[in-house]
Amino acid sequence: MAQVSFNRIRRTYGEFTALDDVNLGIESGEFICLLGPSGCGKTTLLRILAGLEQPTAGDILVDGADFGAVPCHRRNIGMVFQSLALFPHLSVGENIAYGLDVRGVAKEQRRARADELTELVGLPGLYDRPVSALSGGQRQRVAIARALAIEPVLFLMDEPFSALDAGLREHLQIEVKKLQRKLGVTTIFVTHDQNEAMSIADRIVILNGGVIEQAGTPTEVYARPRSEFVANFVGTNNVLEVEFTPGADVMWNGISLGRPTGDMASLHGRRKLSIRPEYLQLAPAGTTGTGMVGTVEFVRLLGAQIETELTVSGHTIIDTMISDRPPAFGEGDTAEILINLDHAWVIPS
């Protein structure tokens, strides 16, 4: 278990800035997901922590001590990459015990630890199986076991499940989360998949263009995004540019969205409002008198939910509702859209 501080980390490649003044504290035993679009700097930050890359400026402290001075091979980090990098000519057990072998651990202890790890990751009895004779999911488990065999102070994973099919991926996400909880090892997991991050992280760190946009629990980043980028990147959302006037209705494109209450009642001027699709309601045309009326463009069933895409004055609005709850709308229908302002969030400007 280790506590990590990234202090003012900067990484440039020539004129290009891959990471710009990154400050982040990670608690001992936390499960952090670095989330962001391709090229935002996730892997670079992970590689700097592992010592595979040097920052242009800034430092990293682990348990209060300067990590930059520690050579890569002495950092005691367990890593799993997308490409796994297992040794194809070695067995499951030999792969898992490899790091212990390098560290000069005696044969019997290596065997005992590898047996323990095969059990822990759900591969009991497969010690002697060549890794070439394993399924994709089983190989993933070997890579995880190999990384954990050395009892790392930090466990780093870089898009480890991106090559797997959706079902297996979800299964392994849950397994990794349970394993991490059990071991309590400080973990940093890189992904560009927001669902993956939402389902496994204690805290999500959202990067965009080498800058941290927000770091928070999955609930915080979903319900209270600090920027428009986060509001749109995490989950499906409706971001409306509205006009606030104290004592009057919130207006969007000349349409009233209702009278704000609470903290929202004292706002004035143009602001961006984040309204999640589950907080919209659709009603048949002419039944509620609301001014927000849309044309249904597309309806899709997402298992327990129905997602309806509408256009209102040329803008796209997304609604979701539980799929067994009427009324249902079809493409081309006109629907009234009711907004619950109590569940809307004003994006900080």
Ligand code: ATP
């Ligand atoms: P992905 O999800 O696609 O892996 P990422 O968020 O992990 O993306 P990084 O691999 O950290 O992104 O790269 C961040 C930026 O730095 C990218 O624009 C990348 O092209 C650039 N970059 C990374 N390594 C180098 C390098 N050695 N030389 C020049 N540019 C680099």
